[in-house]
Amino acid sequence: MARRCFTATAALGGVAAHLLLWGCGKSDTPPPQGRLVGLLSSGREDPLLKVALRRDIDLEERGASQGMTFVERYAEFELARLEPLARQLFDQHVAVVFCIDLTAAIAAKTVRDHGRTPIVFVAHDDPVEAGLVDSLAAPGHDIAGLITYRCLDHKLVELLREAVPGIRRIAYVAEFSSYADPCRDRARANAARLGVRLVEIDIVQGRPISHLIADLVRAKVEGAIIPASAPVWQGREEVVAAMAHLHLPAIYEGSVFAESGGLISYGASQTSRSRDTARLLLAVLNGAPAGLMPIAQPDHFELLVNLATARAQGWRLERALLQRADRILE
Numbered sequence: 001m002a003r004r005c006f007t008a009t010a011a012l013g014g015v016a017a018h019l020l021l022w023g024c025g026k027s028d029t030p031p032p033q034g035r036l037v038g039l040l041s042s043g044r045e046d047p048l049l050k051v052a053l054r055r056d057i058d059l060e061e062r063g064a065s066q067g068m069t070f071v072e073r074y075a076e077f078e079l080a081r082l083e084p085l086a087r088q089l090f091d092q093h094v095a096v097v098f099c100i101d102l103t104a105a106i107a108a109k110t111v112r113d114h115g116r117t118p119i120v121f122v123a124h125d126d127p128v129e130a131g132l133v134d135s136l137a138a139p140g141h142d143i144a145g146l147i148t149y150r151c152l153d154h155k156l157v158e159l160l161r162e163a164v165p166g167i168r169r170i171a172y173v174a175e176f177s178s179y180a181d182p183c184r185d186r187a188r189a190n191a192a193r194l195g196v197r198l199v200e201i202d203i204v205q206g207r208p209i210s211h212l213i214a215d216l217v218r219a220k221v222e223g224a225i226i227p228a229s230a231p232v233w234q235g236r237e238e239v240v241a242a243m244a245h246l247h248l249p250a251i252y253e254g255s256v257f258a259e260s261g262g263l264i265s266y267g268a269s270q271t272s273r274s275r276d277t278a279r280l281l282l283a284v285l286n287g288a289p290a291g292l293m294p295i296a297q298p299d300h301f302e303l304l305v306n307l308a309t310a311r312a313q314g315w316r317l318e319r320a321l322l323q324r325a326d327r328i329l330e
Helices: 002-012 014-023 047-060 079-091 102-111 153-163 182-193 209-219 230-234 236-245 255-259 270-285 307-313 319-324
Strands: 035-041 068-074 096-099 119-123 143-147 169-174 197-202 223-226 250-252 264-268 301-306 327-329
Touching (some): 035 102, 035 270, 047 068, 079 096, 079 102, 096 102, 096 270, 102 119, 102 143, 119 270, 153 169, 153 223, 153 250, 153 264, 169 182, 197 209, 230 236, 236 307, 255 264, 255 327, 264 270, 301 319
Parallel strands (some): 035 068, 096 119, 169 197, 169 223, 250 264
8 A cells, every 4th residue: 555655655756755655544533522623713714615615524524524623713903813713723722723814823823832733734835935834845833734825926927918918007916015036026026028007905804895996096007917916815805805996807726706797817726726635634534644745736737717707897908818728717
């Protein structure tokens, strides 16, 4: 069994290889029963999250989610609450703390005692740059994770420019007040090469979307690129509605935005991310060594175009972009 797992892992490479390695021998391990799984988020409760997580866990191991009890804590963007909430989870002796975003994972790592309860996280941000892990190859600290971070901001500029060729002034909506991100330099350079001016607009956790709308109106932009971030993700329906209200063509990072009515999205496949998250969480619960496994990274990306939104807003998108789309929503 071990030799077959090693051979298959070496042949696959990338994220799939790591997940296969972690899952080797799982059929010989009974599903974890009566386990407490802590769930920590810096944002608000997402009713669909736990449903999707249980579904994907059961797709990996039939009935495995039935033996788990989720203990949930949400800071609702009040970041001062994160560390006390994380302490509550550790005090309940959960088997693992599952963090939905990087900020939550940093809080959990900060307050964790020497019992070394493993932390599993899913995040868009760079965990090395943020100081959460030592490296992507060897994270250490009994932390395992999956990221969708792939430095795509420059690609969003390119795709929006291709979709609406006459556009010249684009809002760049991101968490500029957080730590420095080298992806932003690539986005600015690509915009300059394409003859586009990027107008940086900071989006802050907990700040009402009405402030974002006011910033966009003042900036007099002709479109927007919206990379993934915690406040954008949590407020995705409001953000998409704001773009429609302002009649701005926008491209988002993540298929959920196009599926929620956004014009265009590009990013890591959410379907594969959801399944990979379930595999990772199960692997750690089944005894895989968090901290020694490389951080999983995306290897499949998809371009979605919401043609219904384009028609409703009166946008005529270039045929070349439509032909490249992985999915067209009508």
